[in-house]
Amino acid sequence: MSDDSFVMEMCGNRAAWQIQVDGVEKIDLEAVGGKIESAGYTVGIRTRLAWTFSGPAELTLYPSGKLLVKTEDKELAANIAREHVEEWVTA
Numbered sequence: 001m002s003d004d005s006f007v008m009e010m011c012g013n014r015a016a017w018q019i020q021v022d023g024v025e026k027i028d029l030e031a032v033g034g035k036i037e038s039a040g041y042t043v044g045i046r047t048r049l050a051w052t053f054s055g056p057a058e059l060t061l062y063p064s065g066k067l068l069v070k071t072e073d074k075e076l077a078a079n080i081a082r083e084h085v086e087e088w089v090t091a
Helices: 029-038 074-089
Strands: 006-011 016-021 042-046 051-054 058-061 067-070
Touching (some): 006 074, 029 074
Antiparallel strands (some): 006 016, 016 067, 042 051, 051 058, 058 067
Protein backbone atom coordinates (compact mmCIF):
# COMPACT_ATOMS: atom_id res chain seq x y z
CA MET A 1 0.00 0.00 0.00
CA SER A 2 1.32 3.45 -0.83
CA ASP A 3 0.09 6.80 0.36
CA ASP A 4 1.35 10.30 -0.36
CA SER A 5 3.64 10.30 2.67
CA PHE A 6 4.53 6.70 3.50
CA VAL A 7 5.08 3.23 2.09
CA MET A 8 3.55 0.19 3.78
CA GLU A 9 4.96 -3.23 2.89
CA MET A 10 3.97 -6.66 4.13
CA CYS A 11 6.79 -8.50 5.86
CA GLY A 12 7.59 -12.19 5.59
CA ASN A 13 4.84 -14.33 7.03
CA ARG A 14 1.97 -11.87 6.47
CA ALA A 15 1.82 -11.11 10.18
CA ALA A 16 3.63 -7.76 10.08
CA TRP A 17 3.88 -4.54 8.10
CA GLN A 18 6.83 -2.20 7.69
CA ILE A 19 6.03 1.51 7.55
CA GLN A 20 8.59 3.86 5.96
CA VAL A 21 7.83 7.58 6.14
CA ASP A 22 8.83 9.56 3.04
CA GLY A 23 11.58 12.09 3.69
CA VAL A 24 12.44 10.74 7.15
CA GLU A 25 15.85 9.14 7.58
CA LYS A 26 16.44 9.67 11.29
CA ILE A 27 14.24 10.42 14.30
CA ASP A 28 14.63 11.20 17.98
CA LEU A 29 13.56 7.88 19.55
CA GLU A 30 12.80 9.57 22.89
CA ALA A 31 10.48 12.16 21.31
CA VAL A 32 8.64 9.82 18.94
CA GLY A 33 8.55 7.01 21.51
CA GLY A 34 6.98 9.41 23.99
CA LYS A 35 4.25 10.30 21.49
CA ILE A 36 3.48 6.62 20.87
CA GLU A 37 3.34 6.03 24.62
CA SER A 38 1.00 9.02 25.00
CA ALA A 39 -1.25 7.46 22.34
CA GLY A 40 -1.91 4.58 24.74
CA TYR A 41 0.80 2.07 23.90
CA THR A 42 2.91 0.43 26.61
CA VAL A 43 6.67 0.67 26.16
CA GLY A 44 8.54 -2.62 26.31
CA ILE A 45 12.21 -2.44 25.37
CA ARG A 46 14.06 0.89 25.09
CA THR A 47 17.48 0.73 23.46
CA ARG A 48 19.36 3.00 21.09
CA LEU A 49 18.63 0.45 18.33
CA ALA A 50 14.84 0.14 18.76
CA TRP A 51 11.88 0.65 21.07
CA THR A 52 9.04 -1.85 21.33
CA PHE A 53 5.43 -1.17 22.26
CA SER A 54 2.31 -3.19 22.97
CA GLY A 55 -1.25 -2.07 22.37
CA PRO A 56 -3.77 -2.73 19.59
CA ALA A 57 -0.74 -4.11 17.71
CA GLU A 58 2.85 -4.85 18.69
CA LEU A 59 5.15 -2.09 17.38
CA THR A 60 8.90 -1.77 16.90
CA LEU A 61 10.26 1.73 16.26
CA TYR A 62 13.73 2.20 14.74
CA PRO A 63 16.03 5.28 14.73
CA SER A 64 15.48 5.54 10.95
CA GLY A 65 11.80 6.29 11.60
CA LYS A 66 10.70 2.91 10.28
CA LEU A 67 7.90 1.30 12.24
CA LEU A 68 7.22 -2.44 12.27
CA VAL A 69 3.55 -3.17 12.97
CA LYS A 70 2.89 -6.77 13.99
CA THR A 71 -0.66 -7.59 12.93
CA GLU A 72 -2.36 -9.55 10.18
CA ASP A 73 -5.04 -6.83 10.00
CA LYS A 74 -4.12 -4.61 7.04
CA GLU A 75 -6.68 -1.96 7.99
CA LEU A 76 -5.31 -1.69 11.54
CA ALA A 77 -1.77 -1.45 10.16
CA ALA A 78 -2.83 1.31 7.74
CA ASN A 79 -4.50 3.27 10.56
CA ILE A 80 -1.37 2.98 12.69
CA ALA A 81 0.73 4.04 9.68
CA ARG A 82 -1.36 7.18 9.24
CA GLU A 83 -1.07 7.96 12.95
CA HIS A 84 2.69 7.40 12.75
CA VAL A 85 2.98 9.85 9.85
CA GLU A 86 0.48 12.48 11.01
CA GLU A 87 0.94 12.44 14.79
CA TRP A 88 4.12 10.70 15.88
CA VAL A 89 6.94 11.39 13.39
CA THR A 90 6.05 14.67 11.71
CA ALA A 91 3.96 16.49 14.30
